[in-house]
Each structure stands twice: as C-alpha cells, then as structure tokens.
Amino acid sequence: KAGVTQTPRYLIKTRGQQVTLSCSPISGHRSVSWYQQTPGQGLQFLFEYFSETQRNKGNFPGRFSGRQFSNSRSEMNVSTLELGDSALYLCASSYRSGRPKETQYFGPGTRLLVL
C-alpha cells in the first residue's frame, strides 16, 4: 500500500505570493490533517478534513486554508506569504476521524522557504 505523498517536496516563494500544497492520503483513508513545523514553535496543528468537510481548525490566521476532494486528496493554500511561514508542512492521514484518534500516517512533508 502506498504511503502518504506530498507535492511538491520543496518550494521557494517570495513574500506576498501565495502557495498551494498537495497531499494524497493512503488509499482508503478519509481523514487528512495538516501541520506546520518550525524550529521555534515545533509541530502545530493547522486543520483536519474528513469527507470533504473541515472538522477541526488550529489557531492560524485566515491566510491558511484548505480543502479536500471527493477522492480524499487535500490541498492547503497559504495566501500573502510572510517570512514566518517558512516551515516544513506535514500532512497525515487516517481511516476515520473522531475519538479516540487512531494512528495517523505522515507524509514526508513540503519544505517551504519564503524569501
């Protein structure tokens, strides 16, 4: 079974631009979560999508948005990029959403550098 894939793996953008990251979950998984990882803040939860609906959202500004398609693939968009958005963006998939949270499987991440 193929793992979680993320594209692109590396990205360089300039301030003010926007960016779209893609995540393909493990086949059969319907929940996709997004995380931002920085040296200073560590790993922080962005949002989770399940069956094309956003179920949970972390404490990030509205510049961060996402969506999920009918095939469970998910995209994350960041508009008006700031230097502080430079980070490793990880997505994770699981079969279900809800309590108790089952094991999530993480992709390799997209490393975004904002200049």
Next chain:
Amino acid sequence: KQEVTQIPAALSVPEGENLVLNCSFTDSAIYNLQWFRQDPGKGLTSLLLIQSSQREQTSGRLNASLDKSSGRSTLYIAASQPGDSATYLCAVNRDDKIIFGKGTRLHILP
C-alpha cells in the same frame, strides 16, 4: 490549555545503553498519547499509541508508559543502536486535536 513538554531537548547516549525519554502534559483529560520518531527533514513515523485506559504499550525494543493522573509518559528504548538516532516526539490527543511536544533529539554514539 494543553501543553506538552519534553525534557531534555537533546540527549547523547553510548550505543548499547538503555534510555528513557520523558513527556509531560498539563491536562490529564486526554484520549490517547502517541510517540513518534522523526528523521532529519522527514515526516513522522508512529512508534506507539497508548489509549487513555492503558498503562503501557510495547513494540520490540520500545516500551511506552502512561500515567494520566500525573500527566507523564515515558518512552523506554532498550539496547540502543546508532539507527535509533532521531528526534522523538510525543503527542496527546483531546477533542480531535493533537498537541505535540517539541521533541527530544537523540544521538546514539557508536
């Protein structure tokens, strides 16, 4: 507000030794706790998941314990190997949100 702390931030241990990594959390009302491993520049690999009703989980040389009342978890690694070098993160789940610690960077000295 749930906070997850991992101390120390970095640890170096000679190969072959047993070691313990620590994780503490402020709110004991969790659904489960999970330990992950992250290699440099890579994603996370789940090592062990402990449900709130469980006390410990074991997988090979790894053993994770959970004490909800004291807000602590430990990850025990037996007979450490150079391949165990990585960053280890713990995460607690509550209300469908996962809160991560900042991790312990482990270096096993050959």
